[in-house]
Amino acid sequence: MSIYLASAPTTPASTVAAVSPQRDIAGAVLVIVGVLGTFTGLWPVVAVVLDGVAPDPLASVAHISGMLAGYGVLVMLMLMSRWPVLERGIGADVLARWHAAGGPTILTLVLVHASFAVLAWSGLTGQDPVSAARQVLTWPGLPTATLATALMVAVAVASARSARQRLRWETWHLLHLTMYIAVALGFSHQLAGPDIAGRPWLQATWGVLYALTFALVLRYRILAPLQAAMRHRLRVVAVLPEAPGVVSLVLQGRHVAELQAAPGQFFRWRFLTRGSGGTAHPFSLSAPPVGNRLRLTVKALGDGSHRLQGVPVDTRVIAEGPYGAMTSARRTRRNVLLIAGGVGITPMRALFETLPVVPGEELTLLYRAKAPGQLVFRQELDALAERRRARVIYLLGSSPDLLTAGSLARLVPGLVDRDVFLCGPPGMSAAVRRSLAQLGLPRQQLHEERFAL
């Protein structure tokens, strides 16, 4: 076990961050997305009026659901493009939750679109639905759109909770990547739809929106990691056991300061070892960058994190990021409470070392673990607490009473006037959220990123 501390942080003039411009930009992007989405949903109705034809209810449902599905897949791609504006302004965990909720919604829209289109065609031509479906499938763009739908259904089935638990993460991820093919396959069908086709300005806008979204994916999911790999040339220089099943990995590279990694943030790391498949896994920095060194701390929870327990020194690493919005930039109050559970201590440890604190301000860390042997960084945390005149409180055990509103209020005086940074297992985080709500902590003072730990 080692003590890994950066140099003492400088004392700032103000510890409360100004409003983050990244949040403003991300907010503006969301407004644009919302306006475009509203237009997309309303356009089929407007088009019917402009065309001066009598609306058909079945066809109208098909048109609206189809347009929204076509637009929705773009939004899904954008959310997962790793565009820093969204990753830092909104938070990767929130984006992932929106994506997870949006996927089934879009698939439902696609299926509604297909069903109502066939039914409408059946009604118009007097054919039975099966014959109508056969005829529809011969139209331009329909075979590829049908294949795209089949891919979406396959991914949805694989993502269902029961199937997801049986699949290796790498397999599920690979399957998920076929969505890019599905989106591309559906494109020509969208352009050929009567809501868009024949209206050059709309065709052009739709084409540019799709191209821009794919450009975002190309820029930030493919080119950015390659650039970072060439520029920073990170390698593992030390593997330090911290606790049973927990290791810290110290990486060294070049020009690391250019990454502008902030404590509380995470990277998606690709350890280029045999058998890893080059898959990226998200892990937080467990200490602020020191010179050209970065440290992350990994608990063996799955295949990927288990392999990293024995990763050889000198392994090449590609770091994609930094991501995450749980940094000191979120701070709004003078006093701060950090709450960590399990391996959720990693970003909190980095924040505990670096969050600016001036005399008169209080910094407290609550660290929950089931047993003393599961505490990670205990020596470092004690040393930091002494050096920074901060408090660290270890909550040991499994009792649910440890994190009740009453318990938190007793442990941390003046809690509702603090910023609270939270990172822990889902169950613990939910319990803390409930307690904080009972105590009346304003929602904007709670900063967390929810990942399965």
Add this chain to the structure above:
Amino acid sequence: MTRRFDVIGLVLLVAAVVVGLWLGLSGPDISPIFTEAPLPAGPGGGGLGR
């Protein structure tokens, strides 16, 4: 520390606009579907329910 200007991002942005316009206006076959249907063509070229 200031961030360097993202030249690659700018090139991609311009390329995406050009490719998007091409895709939207003259790339794939975008003849409207449903126009082959035995329906009276409306002002917009006809179509499902129009």
